[in-house]
Amino acid sequence: MKPVEIAKGIFWVGVIDWNIRDFHGYSTYDGSTYNAYLIMDEKITLIDTVKKEFAEELIHNISQIVDPEKIDIIISNHTEMDHSGGLEKVMRKIGEDKPLYCSKMGHQNLSRHFRQNWNYQPVGDGEELSIGERNLSFLETKMLHWPDSMFTYLKEEKILFSSDAFGQHFAGLERFDDQVEQIIMPHAKKYFANILLLYAPLIIKLVDKITKMGLELKMICPDHGIIWRKDPGGIINAYVDWATQTPKKKAVVIFDTMWHSTEKMAYAIVDALGQEGVETKPMHTRTWHRSDIITEVLDAGAIIIGSPTLNNGLFPTISDFLTYMKGLKPKNKVAAAFGSYGWSGEAVKLINKELEEMKFELIDSGLKVQYVPDDKALEMCTQLGRKIGQAL
Numbered sequence: 001m002k003p004v005e006i007a008k009g010i011f012w013v014g015v016i017d018w019n020i021r022d023f024h025g026y027s028t029y030d031g032s033t034y035n036a037y038l039i040m041d042e043k044i045t046l047i048d049t050v051k052k053e054f055a056e057e058l059i060h061n062i063s064q065i066v067d068p069e070k071i072d073i074i075i076s077n078h079t080e081m082d083h084s085g086g087l088e089k090v091m092r093k094i095g096e097d098k099p100l101y102c103s104k105m106g107h108q109n110l111s112r113h114f115r116q117n118w119n120y121q122p123v124g125d126g127e128e129l130s131i132g133e134r135n136l137s138f139l140e141t142k143m144l145h146w147p148d149s150m151f152t153y154l155k156e157e158k159i160l161f162s163s164d165a166f167g168q169h170f171a172g173l174e175r176f177d178d179q180v181e182q183i184i185m186p187h188a189k190k191y192f193a194n195i196l197l198l199y200a201p202l203i204i205k206l207v208d209k210i211t212k213m214g215l216e217l218k219m220i221c222p223d224h225g226i227i228w229r230k231d232p233g234g235i236i237n238a239y240v241d242w243a244t245q246t247p248k249k250k251a252v253v254i255f256d257t258m259w260h261s262t263e264k265m266a267y268a269i270v271d272a273l274g275q276e277g278v279e280t281k282p283m284h285t286r287t288w289h290r291s292d293i294i295t296e297v298l299d300a301g302a303i304i305i306g307s308p309t310l311n312n313g314l315f316p317t318i319s320d321f322l323t324y325m326k327g328l329k330p331k332n333k334v335a336a337a338f339g340s341y342g343w344s345g346e347a348v349k350l351i352n353k354e355l356e357e358m359k360f361e362l363i364d365s366g367l368k369v370q371y372v373p374d375d376k377a378l379e380m381c382t383q384l385g386r387k388i389g390q391a392l
């Protein structure tokens with residue numbers, strides 16, 4: 001890739017991962033990028049690296065601007081391997097004695113990952129670093145989404161290098177929000193739902209802190225996807241909205257089925273919700289990836305889960321999704337369970353237990369139907385759908 005000058009003397013030198021489709025269990029249908037940034041000043045500064053297998057490409061990109069050995073400073077905003085995997089190769093190239101700035105927790109994490117005695121320069125919240133004509137300040141963002149995470153702010157140009165925050169898994173030749181317009185927001189939302197939802201309360205606090213600091217933002221440069229330069233405030237507002245989790249009049253009916261009986265129930269519930277004016281759709285867990293389902297869950301007011309009973313338990317894909325959703329701790333939902341069974345019928349009870357543990361408000365004790373639902377059973381599904389719709 002050719003580097004892209006994002007502001008005078010500041011370059012995107014990252015790489016595009018066109019082919020990745022699974023990012024530790026997150027479906028990345030549109031690939032991703034690993035963004036790294038080079039600031040040409042008296043002290044040439046590299047912010048973040050890339051995945052290990054792309055390290056040579058990163059070095060090549062830097063070489064188109066400057067001999068990598070001339071880099072004076074490297075900053076690691078976050079230890080996760082998609083941003084620091086290339087560090088060993090980069091450090092060997094630029095010189096292993098070069099100062100490596102990171103958070104205090106970053107120091108610990110990088111040391112544990114690499115077992116290298118690099119020239120670590122741990123920095124705290126609010127610390128500043130002059131690199132010549134420009135000054136950087138560091139902002140601790142613990143648990144967004146790792147304990148080591150931090151932002152780096154370039155004061156003169158008002159550019160925030162935000163690590164994973166505000167990122168999107170999206171591979172393209174476009175580097176800026178104004179080049180892709182609205183198609184990027186679903187990617188940003190999916191990223192939030194899958195990576196940051198658990199930390200929603202911290203995001204609200206962070207935005208509050210940035211506002212109180214009066215930090216002006218002309219550009220937000222995340223470590224994945226496009227850079228926000230046209231409307232950096234837009235993505236911050238979207239983050240506040242997603243983090244607040246105000247429920248919409250929207251229901252997601254998530255189900256699996258063995259012989260179409262639980263599926264029939266799901267469709268009857270969806271029809272009834274639609275009749276109540278609720279935005280809804282059925283999501284079969286072997287059709288939809290868990291990371292797409294959780295994206296729909298993010299702003300939904302109702303979550304309805306259906307599972308057949310298999311071997312006295314839940315259908316495995318439903319267990320998988322419940323585990324995933326529970327970890328991300330979505331809030332402000334009403335919920336209900338349903339499912340068909342042959343002879344024991346434990347699934348509804350097991351789903352209810354999970355939904356209660358997630359602190360969702362159960363608005364019905366659940367609906368279980370033996371074998372194929374007949375007209376009467378389908379009418380009960382309709383009633384359940386209406387009841388949920390009226391609760392929203």
Ligand code: FEO
Pocket residue numbers: 078080081082083145146164223224
């Ligand atoms: Fe993109 Fe948390 O790594």
